[in-house]
Amino acid sequence: MNRQRLHQPYLKLVIAAGAAICLFCAWRLSLAQLDFRFLVLALVTIGFGSRLGIEFSRHKVQITVSDSLVFLTLLLYGTEAAVLLAAAEAFCSSFRFARLWVTRFFNLGLLAISTFVTASVIGHVFGAPEALGREALSGRFVTAVALMGFVQFVVNSSIPAFRQSMKLDLPFRQVWREHYLWTSITYFAGASAAALTARLVGGHGIYALSVLAPLVAVIYFTYQTYQKQLQATLAQAEQAERHAAEQRAISQQLRESEEQFRSSFDNAAVGMALVAPDGRWVEVNHSLCEMLGYAEEELAARDMQSVVHPEDLGGHLSQVYRLTHGAESNYMMEARLLHRDGRTLWAQLSASLVRDVKGRPLRLVYQVQDVTERRVAEQRLQHAAYHDSLTGLANRALFADHLRLAMERARRHDDHLFAVLFMDLDRFKNVNDSLGHAHGDLLLLAVSERLKRCVRPEDTVARFGGDEFAILLNGIRNSTDAVRAAERIHEEIALPFPLGHHEVFTSSSVGITLSSLGYGEPDEMLRDADTAMYRAKSQGKGRYELFDKVMHARAVTTLRLENELRRAVENSEFRLHYQPIVKTATGHAAGFEALVRWQHPERGLVPPGEFIPAAEETDLIVPMGEWVLRESCFQIREWQRQFPSDEPLFVSVNLSGKQFTQRDLVAVVERALRDSGLEARCLKLEITETAVMENAEGAAAMLKRLRELGVQLGIDDFGTGYSSLSYLHRFPVNTLKVDRSFVGRMDEANEYREIVRTIVSLAHTLGLEVVAEGVETRGQRAQLEALSCEYSQGFYFARPLPPDKIFEYLSNDRQPSETFAADTEAHRAVELADNYSM
Numbered sequence: 001m002n003r004q005r006l007h008q009p010y011l012k013l014v015i016a017a018g019a020a021i022c023l024f025c026a027w028r029l030s031l032a033q034l035d036f037r038f039l040v041l042a043l044v045t046i047g048f049g050s051r052l053g054i055e056f057s058r059h060k061v062q063i064t065v066s067d068s069l070v071f072l073t074l075l076l077y078g079t080e081a082a083v084l085l086a087a088a089e090a091f092c093s094s095f096r097f098a099r100l101w102v103t104r105f106f107n108l109g110l111l112a113i114s115t116f117v118t119a120s121v122i123g124h125v126f127g128a129p130e131a132l133g134r135e136a137l138s139g140r141f142v143t144a145v146a147l148m149g150f151v152q153f154v155v156n157s158s159i160p161a162f163r164q165s166m167k168l169d170l171p172f173r174q175v176w177r178e179h180y181l182w183t184s185i186t187y188f189a190g191a192s193a194a195a196l197t198a199r200l201v202g203g204h205g206i207y208a209l210s211v212l213a214p215l216v217a218v219i220y221f222t223y224q225t226y227q228k229q230l231q232a233t234l235a236q237a238e239q240a241e242r243h244a245a246e247q248r249a250i251s252q253q254l255r256e257s258e259e260q261f262r263s264s265f266d267n268a269a270v271g272m273a274l275v276a277p278d279g280r281w282v283e284v285n286h287s288l289c290e291m292l293g294y295a296e297e298e299l300a301a302r303d304m305q306s307v308v309h310p311e312d313l314g315g316h317l318s319q320v321y322r323l324t325h326g327a328e329s330n331y332m333m334e335a336r337l338l339h340r341d342g343r344t345l346w347a348q349l350s351a352s353l354v355r356d357v358k359g360r361p362l363r364l365v366y367q368v369q370d371v372t373e374r375r376v377a378e379q380r381l382q383h384a385a386y387h388d389s390l391t392g393l394a395n396r397a398l399f400a401d402h403l404r405l406a407m408e409r410a411r412r413h414d415d416h417l418f419a420v421l422f423m424d425l426d427r428f429k430n431v432n433d434s435l436g437h438a439h440g441d442l443l444l445l446a447v448s449e450r451l452k453r454c455v456r457p458e459d460t461v462a463r464f465g466g467d468e469f470a471i472l473l474n475g476i477r478n479s480t481d482a483v484r485a486a487e488r489i490h491e492e493i494a495l496p497f498p499l500g501h502h503e504v505f506t507s508s509s510v511g512i513t514l515s516s517l518g519y520g521e522p523d524e525m526l527r528d529a530d531t532a533m534y535r536a537k538s539q540g541k542g543r544y545e546l547f548d549k550v551m552h553a554r555a556v557t558t559l560r561l562e563n564e565l566r567r568a569v570e571n572s573e574f575r576l577h578y579q580p581i582v583k584t585a586t587g588h589a590a591g592f593e594a595l596v597r598w599q600h601p602e603r604g605l606v607p608p609g610e611f612i613p614a615a616e617e618t619d620l621i622v623p624m625g626e627w628v629l630r631e632s633c634f635q636i637r638e639w640q641r642q643f644p645s646d647e648p649l650f651v652s653v654n655l656s657g658k659q660f661t662q663r664d665l666v667a668v669v670e671r672a673l674r675d676s677g678l679e680a681r682c683l684k685l686e687i688t689e690t691a692v693m694e695n696a697e698g699a700a701a702m703l704k705r706l707r708e709l710g711v712q713l714g715i716d717d718f719g720t721g722y723s724s725l726s727y728l729h730r731f732p733v734n735t736l737k738v739d740r741s742f743v744g745r746m747d748e749a750n751e752y753r754e755i756v757r758t759i760v761s762l763a764h765t766l767g768l769e770v771v772a773e774g775v776e777t778r779g780q781r782a783q784l785e786a787l788s789c790e791y792s793q794g795f796y797f798a799r800p801l802p803p804d805k806i807f808e809y810l811s812n813d814r815q816p817s818e819t820f821a822a823d824t825e826a827h828r829a830v831e832l833a834d835n836y837s838m
């Protein structure tokens with residue numbers, strides 16, 4: 001702005017004018033006028049003038065002694081002396097408040113100009129000022145003094161007010177009014193004091209001052225003290241005011257935060273409560289009341305303990321104790337709370353403690369969140385993890401847990417006896433197959449209900465899947481108690497089950513084992529109960545069996561066998577022997593049955609009867625069976641090449657029931673054929689009647705798929721199982737193998753001859769070929785020939801032989817000697833060469 005730009009030149013102008021005035025006055029000053037008094041006056045003015053003063057703090061106006069002294073100098077010594085003294089005093093005193101030289105010179109200039117103007121005006125109106133100083137007190141004198149104060153004031157305030165208005169770019173009048181108007185008082189006061197002093201000095205000489213000085217000093221210091229006290233009082237009042245304002249602000253803040261707390265407390269979506277350390281509700285919010293089903297006053301009339309579930313109260317109180325005794329600063333727990341209507345709900349409690357000023361527990365602040373839904377979901381999941389979904393009974397995992405607890409108890413208390421019962425329904429499969437799974441499920445449900453009726457609440461009934469149930473009888477007196485329970489179960493299960501429109505009868509097989517046998521692990525006990533159950537089943541249906549030492553020994557042997565078998569599979573310890581299947585009419589080999597043997601490192605060659613059942617039990621039969629299949633396909637293909645014929649040799653391979661239910665069986669067979677290059681029609685798979693009948697529907701489908709591959713199918717050991725010809729037409733098989741128990745007795749009893757005859761003729765009616773197994777004598781062979789039984793197999797022709805012996809055998813067989821088939825002696829020779837016979 002323009003005015004601001006004028007500021008610097010203005011400063012310089014004032015300084016220059018002041019300097020010019022000072023030079024002018026110095027030139028005019030006559031040193032003769034000045035005396036010792038002047039020297040004292042000048043020193044006092046410069047040294048203390050601006051330091052001694054009275055402040056009117058309300059208006060920041062200070063009357064300093066220097067003003068008076070300058071006026072006094074004017075009245076006593078005239079214009080030049082006053083101007084120079086004022087300039088010198090202004091310059092010196094400005095060192096106390098101004099850092100810039102320009103400001104210091106500006107002050108010098110200002111005082112020089114104002115004093116000079118004042119002196120000039122007085123001189124003009126009233127004549128020389130020093131002459132005025134000697135005048136008596138009169139109206140003229142008073143007017144002159146007033147004019148002196150006035151002019152000094154006007155000039156002295158206008159010049160800096162101009163400067164400030166330029167610097168700050170504010171209107172001059174505003175600056176002058178706000179900052180300088182009140183200073184007028186100092187000039188009048190200064191002028192008056194100077195006039196009085198001049199009068200005094202004029203009348204009584206300088207020494208009058210020494211009389212007056214103590215009085216002035218007393219008044220001055222009294223006034224100073226009064227001012228200080230006044231200021232101290234004012235400061236105190238100010239401080240008190242400030243303090244009160246702070247207190248007001250704090251209480252306002254408190255009120256606001258209290259309001260905020262109240263609002264969030266009242267409107268919180270979660271339950272909130274303030275609780276006294278003894279459990280009384282101090283305040284409860286709406287959500288909490290709603291959660292617990294109480295009106296606010298109703299809830300407030302009770303205490304917190306009355307809404308905590310009795311089973312969780314102990315935990316809750318101990319947490320409160322820890323909190324109030326400083327062990328924790330807050331806690332969180334899940335506890336059950338009681339709804340007004342008696343319902344139980346799960347809540348997450350978060351609590352913190354508020355203490356009073358002395359540190360004593362004052363309030364517990366609770367946040368209560370309803371987590372019932374989550375807990376119920378968790379419980380449901382947990383229930384599902386430990387219970388059977390169909391019957392709601394315990395599952396294997398939970399049963400094992402309970403069993404483990406019982407075992408631990410038995411270890412602590414010698415007299416604690418318990419039993420595990422393993423139960424399996426007889427013929428459950430029949431119900432499932434004939435009535436469907438829905439009825440099967442109904443039966444299982446009904447059975448589980450009856451089982452629960454047979455035991456006490458402290459016992460555990462579990463379903464392990466399928467129709468297998470386990471029962472833990474806890475705390476029985478002796479084995480008789482367990483047997484009685486088994487009998488009760490038999491009786492219950494033997495009663496008819498009404499299932500929809502049907503009435504189903506079934507029975508159960510139960511295996512029992514007692515804790516007194518000293519078990520270490522739940523699995524061991526379950527395994528033995530299972531073993532006993534199998535024994536009961538094999539003894540006939542509807543029985544129970546107690547696991548005993550003999551069974552135990554057998555179980556141990558089985559276990560060892562299983563382990564050894566596993567190793568055998570890994571180490572390829574299996575070998576194949578082949579037994580010729582001959583055409584009954586000619587006695588020439590048509591094919592071979594592959595029969596597995598185990599080359600045991602210590603026991604030598606082990607017959608299949610001793611390890612096949614164990615292999616089936618452990619599923620090791622699956623990899624073993626696959627090996628047998630592939631190995632025999634390759635072997636027979638080799639012999640086909642070595643001994644070519646119009647009717648190529650075939651191989652019969654035994655399939656176990658387990659293999660038969662393998663989903664990939666067809667793929668496995670297909671691969672064996674493809675890899676070996678054997679024609680499908682040269683492979684015959686033998687399946688026992690039992691394996692087929694155990695899962696008739698599945699078996700029919702599997703047999704169909706195998707037939708589609710082109711392989712031949714035969715029923716092995718026919719006559720020992722279901723002994724029913726009626727189902728045969730349902731299965732797409734090619735051959736029946738009459739069991740050796742019938743063939744072997746054909747010589748002795750007519751009855752067996754008849755059976756074999758019936759089987760052969762029936763098979764022929766169905767378009768099946770017959771193989772007679774276990775032919776040991778010439779007579780048997782003759783009879784079979786008479787019955788037109790196509791094929792025979794048995795020691796009479798040859799025992800199962802290792803491959804190299806079969807090569808010899810084939811070498812003889814395929815360079816036919818006329819007498820080979822009839823000549824028993826020749827067969828004996830083969831037999832003697834066989835070191836591997838049964």
Ligand code: C2E
Pocket residue numbers: 579594595596607608609612625628654655656686716717740773774775776793794795796800838
């Ligand atoms: P199987 O399929 O009925 O096999 C015929 C069994 O009768 C063979 O016993 C054979 O040595 C025996 N045998 C043959 N001719 C006579 C005879 O004139 N008199 C007497 N007393 N017995 C004769 P082995 O080799 O001990 O096989 C027993 C059973 O083991 C077989 O019965 C078969 O069910 C099973 N088996 C053998 N090898 C395998 C196999 O590789 N896989 C499967 N799953 N089972 C096999």
Ligand code: MG
Pocket residue numbers: 593654686716
């Ligand atoms: Mg067989």
Ligand code: MG
Pocket residue numbers: 716717737739740773
């Ligand atoms: Mg057989």
